[in-house]
Amino acid sequence: MYETHGTVVGTVITSPVTRSNAAGDEFLSFRMASTVRRRDHTTGEWRDGSTLYLTVTCRRRLMAGVAGAIAKGDPVLVTGDLRTTEYTTRDGIARSDLELSATAIGPDLARCTVVLERTPRGADVGAEEATGSPMTEEVATRSLVA
Numbered sequence: 001m002y003e004t005h006g007t008v009v010g011t012v013i014t015s016p017v018t019r020s021n022a023a024g025d026e027f028l029s030f031r032m033a034s035t036v037r038r039r040d041h042t043t044g045e046w047r048d049g050s051t052l053y054l055t056v057t058c059r060r061r062l063m064a065g066v067a068g069a070i071a072k073g074d075p076v077l078v079t080g081d082l083r084t085t086e087y088t089t090r091d092g093i094a095r096s097d098l099e100l101s102a103t104a105i106g107p108d109l110a111r112c113t114v115v116l117e118r119t120p121r122g123a124d125v126g127a128e129e130a131t132g133s134p135m136t137e138e139v140a141t142r143s144l145v146a
Helices: 061-069 125-131
Strands: 004-012 017-020 026-039 046-058 075-088 094-107 114-118 138-142
Touching: 004 046, 026 061, 046 061, 046 075, 061 094
Parallel strands: 046 094
Antiparallel strands: 004 026, 004 075, 017 026, 026 046, 075 094, 114 138
């Protein structure tokens, strides 16, 4: 089967929630929206176009990072495999949903500023003993001028 891999830039519109499927596998999911914006060359104004809504699912190691860093309203970039999921509602109505099974998620630095916390490379008990001082986390603030 062919997978469609892509990246979507948008905004998180629901709080991330941890769920489990019928097999008992846990995953984290949230909804996001991506709205096309185009500049009207005659007036010079920006105009909103159509909006794409999709469900993002995260598994394994990505779950922990997303749960601790992403919230409703955040501007994000999501990369992963796109697929259509078909289901029937409780009322018997057939529906379909676009799902992005994420392999990577990050903040959209064109629309936000991020504080990045890093653990220094090689930070362990041995490094503390070698230097005589405890290892501390480096905190770097990165901002992007929009």
